[in-house]
Amino acid sequence: MISRLLFGVFTAASSAVAQTVTYQAESAALSGVTVGTSVAGYSGTGYVEGFDTATDTITFTINSTVAQLYDLQITYNGPYGDKYTNVVLNSAGGSRVSLPATTNWTTVPAGQGLLNVGSNSIQIQNNWGWYLIDAITLSPSAKRAPHQVTTTLVNKNANADAKALLSYLGSIYGKYILSGQQDRDSLDWVTTNVGKTPAILGLDLMDYTDSRTSRGASSTEIEKAIAFSKEGGIVTFVWHWGAPTGLYDTADHPWYSGFYTDATDFNIETALADTTNANYTLLMHDIDTIANQLKRLQNASVPIIFRPLHEAEGAWFWWGAKGPEPAKKLYNILYDRLINMHGLNNLVWEWNSVKAEWYPGNAVVDIVSADTYSQGDHGPISATYNNLLALTNDTKIIAAAEIGSVMEPAQLQAYQADWVYFCVWTGEYIYGGTWNSVDLLKSVYSSDYVLTLDEIQGWKSRNATARK
Template sequence: MKINIIILMQVFLFSLMGKANAQSLIDNAATKESLALYQNLHKLSKKHTMFGHQDDLAYGANWKYVPGKSDIKDIVNDFPAVYGWDIAGLELDAANNIDGVSFDKMRQYIKDGYKRGGVITISWHFNNPLSGGSSWDTTKNAVASILPGGIKHELYKNWLDKAAVFMATLKGDQGEAIPILFRPFHELIGNWFWWGKNTCSPAELKEAWRFTVDYLRNEKKMHNLIYVYNTNGVSNEEAFLERYPGDSYVDVVSFDLYQFAAQDKNVFIDSVKHELQILTAIASQKNKLAAFAETGFEAVPDPEWWTGTLWPAIKDFQLSYVLVWRNAGYMPSIQKMHYYAPFKGQVSAPDFKKFYKLRKIMFEKKLRRKNIYQSR
């Protein structure tokens, strides 16, 4: 009898330990699909890293709005596992986002990707609320202006209302809210956005982040959002966490880092590895997901960039996903082609096929079999 009691006590203790270590979202009222996604991504990231592409379904290097088309699919006969979108323009009641994508079409693309089993992430290059300029207008005190009591606080709430209205229309076939990896205030330690390190204090950014989460979660009842904290180019853990709003306000930790033409590939690989060591250590400590939220090499001039640079940089780390930026095609403003993923005939396309076949890398077909929106 005593032995049975001891065994029962051990089972109970192990059960409590399991619950303590279980991955849970910061939103206690999160939809079942959002919670299932988050927990399944934790499991998947132990063995796999999903591949993502910004604006993949809307346009490519030489096309726009072609149903069922994707530069990625043209090469490997598969879609990305992660679809990136940006909602800049909603705050201005624009019909199209910052990259010219119709919000009506974006809504359908998001539904399509979700229906096939893909993951959706959304960023927001919203305008400077204080000056009226773009995201890149680094007029100081813009963040302070949107805080409670600030002169643009009501305007900012109005912007969040508009974002909530749009995201509330993102529904699955059964009327369920599509889970969204929401990445506001991205690259927040850079100096190029109005929410960057040169325009606001760490305390102001933290307060803005917390207000944003609280407002969307508590006031707008958005329970399908998974919040992604995002930095760039940090040297140590302290720098990464300087503007971190707290564990109860973040679900995913991530960073962005691009390779540039003048940069040696080994320098880039070492930089990514250094960042990932910091990122994955923090993710492990805090029981959060880790992601490489933006990367790429413009025009991918290296024929073996995918297996010779990106893969060596990420292969030894547990990452939920890695996403490359958009294929804008020819841009008159810069008078050149602007793209980060290969397309038919592009010099790195053959190597991308090799990258696709790597066991650890996951595209949509492989992901679909995992039923990531269902709890297990």
């Protein structure tokens, strides 16, 4: 569970942006940070360093003569490891931008920013800190070319239900966004309080495997999926996979948090070292257990967007704790076993990490996605979207599989962030009032750009009643 725009600084508040321009960090208004010169290779007269407390910021003002969308790049140095920075445009929310470890001055894409006519403020906030900032570059964004995504499923034996689902997603991609909500109770809350029902229901396979059922867990998620499908909706499943053994089960790390890296000593790397060790056998048993549940959906003609091993690159779940190679290996085993051993052909396979080194490849992924949480930021999450676009060279549909704050439709369209669906996380994220107000939710759900359950009826036969 876990951005949108840019990163950098500005040299002269009186300048007007109309073409590609680089702005030096050392000329910005600095708070808690200082100008450095000891690390060679920077541009301008120095760079900004000293991001070590939460309140450290760079703030600057840009006066623009036009309202225009700009591509943003950051030139930085990251000698202290992988870091993130937070960037705020015109005091609206905040966007987390990844700064991978490097000892060279490196320029990375950082999404887009929509500058208004007149004065615009940009603030760079510490976030993780411990990085050096040299400059940013703003370039007018080109109009996005038509998408080149495929709607042919990677599973050559995919059934008609799965084919219809991916085909429908492709038919609306770039034209609309499907509304989604994790958890049936939270979805019902949206229906009652917003007056519209989300088109997508997010559910979890968590409480079906032995390490949880042996401790009293049970689940009715499959029944909920079948019921929602009968209502004409679309279903997506995540799997908070409790480690099959090695749960600490302490007061600080109870058994029900067993999917977290810090709640188990289960080692994915050693478990996958060979096919004869006991932990490998336990992994296969869990996969087979989940396969039996997925078969119930296939038998009920329910296709699902299947999102296993989610957020692997974050390393907070055990399947990502040992780096990308074991995570990709497990994903490929899961893919092969469910399709070729269990004959599960109702799945649309969704990958859920952004970094290229974690990507298992186009041959085993139908949709790419990300999970993003930035409280109070209702922007388009364009930096993440554009990174996913580059990940597959615009050949795969892109989804916002988990979000905290809903995105404003006008921002999505302005930034050309064509997420095919969003799914708000459960509980306080949807009804607490802090992440999303009811008024905002009503505004989003009433948008012509946002499709709800009543507007996608008949989607399997491509006769959905979406607004035109």
